[in-house]
């Protein structure tokens with residue numbers, strides 16, 4: 714088995730809406746959010762080693778090896794499964810870090826699913842998602858691989874089927890701290906829960922947006938510019954801003970205009986993660 718390799722995608726996500734319902738005793742906030750994937754992301758390559766060593770070969774600026782969510786995911790899976798094999802990992806990183814498009818969580822989920830396959834552990838998605846939740850609230854949706862309405866801190870997932878438009882995603886050159894936004898006294902924390910599915914139209918608000926836009930002029934600017942063409946929204950706690958278009962041609966046209974001064978990309982929304990589409994083809 715040593716030397717066996719596998720290359721897998723690690724897609725981004727968007728929060729199509731995000732409501733904050735309240736604060737729990739442990740300080741975490743109860744959310745309702747709608748996750749959808751993008752056909753756009755990083756790519757991870759894995760090669761099995763027989764000596765049990767876990768090694769990420771790609772360096773990340775500002776993230777030490779053992780703090781990387783890829784390494785943390787691999788170590789936890791190895792520990793909890795008792796697997797004696799190790800892994801060499803490389804990543805082609807294109808997703809901005811701290812942008813609210815879930816790159817770190819997605820990398821962790823791709824690692825869990827990739828190693829489950831290569832180490833032949835036979836874990837089901839429930840077990841992998843439960844392990845994933847200990848790494849971050851957004852990991853379970855990437856493990857399950859379907860667009861979903863999420864509740865709690867993001868762990869209670871119900872599959873959803875939103876439209877799959879083309880998106881222009883703008884990437885303001887600032888990293889927003891999730892902790893900082895959730896501790897802002899001005900954050901709306903009392904949105905009434907949505908009780909019907911699918912999420913009724915008109916609920917596309919992100920409760921984090923006013924606080925993020927107030928604190929970060931770069932995000933405000935991106936929202937204003939994209940807002941001239943379509944409804945411009947914030948994903949997660951930002952910094953990324955997105956808007957949907959009915960065709961790639963329209964998204965490309967707007968992107969070409971805006972990326973003269975801002976960083977951004979165009980990607981298709983997808984209710985089935987490209988990671989799961991690739992894994993399906995392997996089986």
Ligand SMILES: C[C@@](CO)(OP(=O)(O)O)[C@H](O)COP(=O)(O)OP(=O)(O)OC[C@H]1O[C@@H](n2ccc(N)nc2=O)[C@H](O)[C@@H]1O
Nearest residue numbers: 740741742813815849850851866867891892895949950951
């Ligand atoms: C809000 C979301 C929506 O997708 O934001 P993004 O990270 O994608 O922007 C996520 O659920 C983020 O989840 P996760 O990525 O696990 O959050 P962390 O960075 O670990 O959270 C940092 C800090 O933010 C606060 N926090 C986070 C999530 C939450 N539901 N309530 C909170 O109060 C806590 O103080 C926590 O210690």
Ligand SMILES: Nc1ncnc2c1ncn2[C@@H]1O[C@H](COP(=O)(O)OP(=O)(O)O)[C@@H](O)[C@H]1O
Nearest residue numbers: 781782783810811812813814815816817818820
């Ligand atoms: N593999 C990884 N990819 C991205 N960020 C990582 C990774 N491992 C650890 N991190 C840390 O997690 C933070 C949040 O990353 P990321 O998931 O990209 O952003 P967000 O949660 O805003 O979508 C980063 O700023 C970085 O410090």
